[in-house]
Amino acid sequence: MKDFISVSPLKILEKSSHGQLGPGNLGVLVARAGVGKTACLIHIAFDKIFRKEKLVHISLEEGPEKVASYYNVIYSDLLKALCMDDDDEYRFFMERNRMILAYLNQSFDLARLEASLKNLAERLEFRPDTLIIDGLDFENAGRAVFEGLKKAAGEFEAEIWLSALSHRHISEVNEKGIPYPCHELDDLFSIIVQLQPERSGILLRLLKDHDRYQIPENSIALDPNTFLALA
Secondary structure, three states: HHHHHHOHHHHHHOOOOOOOOOOOOEEEEEOOOOOOHOOOOOHHHHOOOOOOOOEEEEEOOOHHHHHHHHHHHHHHHHHHHHHOOOHHHHHHHHHEEEEEEEEEOOOHHHHHHHHHHHHHHHHHHOOOOOOEOOOOOOOHHHHHHHHHHHHHHHOOOOOEEEEEEEEEOOOOEOOOOOOOOOOOOHOOOOEEEEEEEOOOOEEEEEEEOEEEOOOOEEEEEOOOOOOOOOO
């Protein structure tokens, strides 16, 4: 779906040093509650799916049916925004190239994740190019969890995108311009992007691009209703 890829939030990486996150790397989307982290992550997922890549969406807060319903709603909004008709081919891509896993009630851990990925590979021959992990508690997870995810990304040759919840009342930022709750973990992330509400809409800012920090010229405006990149 070339029309979607041209307005995908991942368009922000077109001018980055690598043009993508890449296998073996971690990326994180930072935003306050209610700004649109999940919607933006699902658009990242669509970008991958419509490139015919395989993706596993891991939710720590919602069950698989609820997550699937989010995909369906955002997909319908996407078709309306692009003035496109529904197409069985796109639905087929979603069903064939996406898996949804849920770890509710704080049941997520690295061992379970690795076992699930091995099970998908061995039983279904499903080897994801991208993992999306939505809802991980950065405040309480501990550095070892992210080091483990970085290792898993390398072992499974996949890129991993996460969401991080920031707070209006916590303004802590490290010397490289990375805000809480990623300010003490930025060395583990290759890409750090921030969703920031503005009067005119939503701004997606690239805070870290592999070995580059503080990149003020690299930001894009998103439609506050669809979270698609504006021209």
